[in-house]
Amino acid sequence: MNIKVLGSGCSNCKRLEVNTKKALKQLGIDVPVIEIKEYAVIMKYGIMSTPALVIDEKVLFTGKVPSVNELAEIISKVKK
Amino acid sequence: MTAKKQIVIGLALLVIWGIIYSQLQSASKWLTYSVFSIPVGSHLGGSVEFFLYDTPKVLMLLVIVVFVVGIIRSFFTPERTRAILAGRKESLGNVLAALLGVVTPFCSCSAVPLFIGFVTAGIPLGVTFSFLISAPMVNEIALVLLYGIFGWKVALIYMSTGLAVAIVSGWVIGRLHMERYIEDWVREAPPPLTSTASASEIWSERVKHGSEAVREIVGKVWIYVILGIAVGAFIHGYVPEAFMASIMGKDAWWSVPVAVLVGVPLYSNAAGIIPVVHALLEKGAAIGTVLAFMMSVIGLSLPETFILRKVLKLQLIAVFVGVVASGIMIVGYLFNFLF
Numbered sequence: 001m002n003i004k005v006l007g008s009g010c011s012n013c014k015r016l017e018v019n020t021k022k023a024l025k026q027l028g029i030d031v032p033v034i035e036i037k038e039y040a041v042i043m044k045y046g047i048m049s050t051p052a053l054v055i056d057e058k059v060l061f062t063g064k065v066p067s068v069n070e071l072a073e074i075i076s077k078v079k080k
Numbered sequence: 081m082t083a084k085k086q087i088v089i090g091l092a093l094l095v096i097w098g099i100i101y102s103q104l105q106s107a108s109k110w111l112t113y114s115v116f117s118i119p120v121g122s123h124l125g126g127s128v129e130f131f132l133y134d135t136p137k138v139l140m141l142l143v144i145v146v147f148v149v150g151i152i153r154s155f156f157t158p159e160r161t162r163a164i165l166a167g168r169k170e171s172l173g174n175v176l177a178a179l180l181g182v183v184t185p186f187c188s189c190s191a192v193p194l195f196i197g198f199v200t201a202g203i204p205l206g207v208t209f210s211f212l213i214s215a216p217m218v219n220e221i222a223l224v225l226l227y228g229i230f231g232w233k234v235a236l237i238y239m240s241t242g243l244a245v246a247i248v249s250g251w252v253i254g255r256l257h258m259e260r261y262i263e264d265w266v267r268e269a270p271p272p273l274t275s276t277a278s279a280s281e282i283w284s285e286r287v288k289h290g291s292e293a294v295r296e297i298v299g300k301v302w303i304y305v306i307l308g309i310a311v312g313a314f315i316h317g318y319v320p321e322a323f324m325a326s327i328m329g330k331d332a333w334w335s336v337p338v339a340v341l342v343g344v345p346l347y348s349n350a351a352g353i354i355p356v357v358h359a360l361l362e363k364g365a366a367i368g369t370v371l372a373f374m375m376s377v378i379g380l381s382l383p384e385t386f387i388l389r390k391v392l393k394l395q396l397i398a399v400f401v402g403v404v405a406s407g408i409m410i411v412g413y414l415f416n417f418l419f
Contacts, residue, residue: 007189008192010189011189012187012189039192039390039391042193043193043196044269044270048158048159048162048193048194048197049185049187049193050193063158063185063190065296
């Protein structure tokens, strides 16, 4: 599993990173969360609002910060 | 929770909200003069009453409006707005973009992806700017606070002039044909996906969207509100009546450009600046000058221009700030002349 948080370092982007890490811990998944801060790279995903969560190169959502529980649900769905 | 239950609870909360709201004025008087026994008519009494009245009032208005707008915004996504604007000609495009800027969810930290998403989808540069100018400046927080504190006339004036500045500035930037001043890497960005995020479509999801907006936005701005009201309360109680009239009054022609110059580097959101504006107006500042000050604080911010610098060359940034600041000054002079 390859997990990326896309965002330029704004407060919401940091919150998404923190929540994602907590959700992963909750699920017992031990993979790093990669922060992507360069706009040139972010734009390759064709998104229009940040932050966004990308798992295995697929954009799961943009422009919001779900709670830890919601994130755990999203991640476990992808894992299946 | 069923939809019916949600509606009942919602209505009950609304009634309680209304009762508390209607009692704020007398409660603030009672607290100031009876509980704290500050003499009526003293500087301190004026300040304390102002603070105790405005703080709960502004916060309560904020909660209800952010909730409603959160629901409205679940109908609009940046992707949908882009689809509406794609293929529009200028002029009508500028008007639509400014209007959509009011209702589309926007945070200045998303300005870059949004800018690129618009431009690579073929939306004209000027139309994109109309959106980028109106989105931060004409927002629900500003409008409702203006309505709550000054009444519907001032709110309407702010909204219409804010939209006018966004439409005209965008149109002017479009006429200047500055496309070559977009950073080169932007053009190399791949065309945007047609749809990445789908808007939630069930009502309970929309209500949740509203509550989340309240938690996030009110959680973020309450401190600005309180600080702003504290400054406003100080001005209300201690600054002499005619003081502002001499430096921000109608007769001081230079006050409009100075208000804009001071306003641009100041960074605050509407929630923090409006209580200050309230107190300034009370002390004799002219409406046009205050309007110009407020628009430049909310609409033109240094952090946003720094973010946009990543996609725009310096010349285009300078034109953007210059055109918008001129538009704001024209609004300021116009209102000082009319009222």
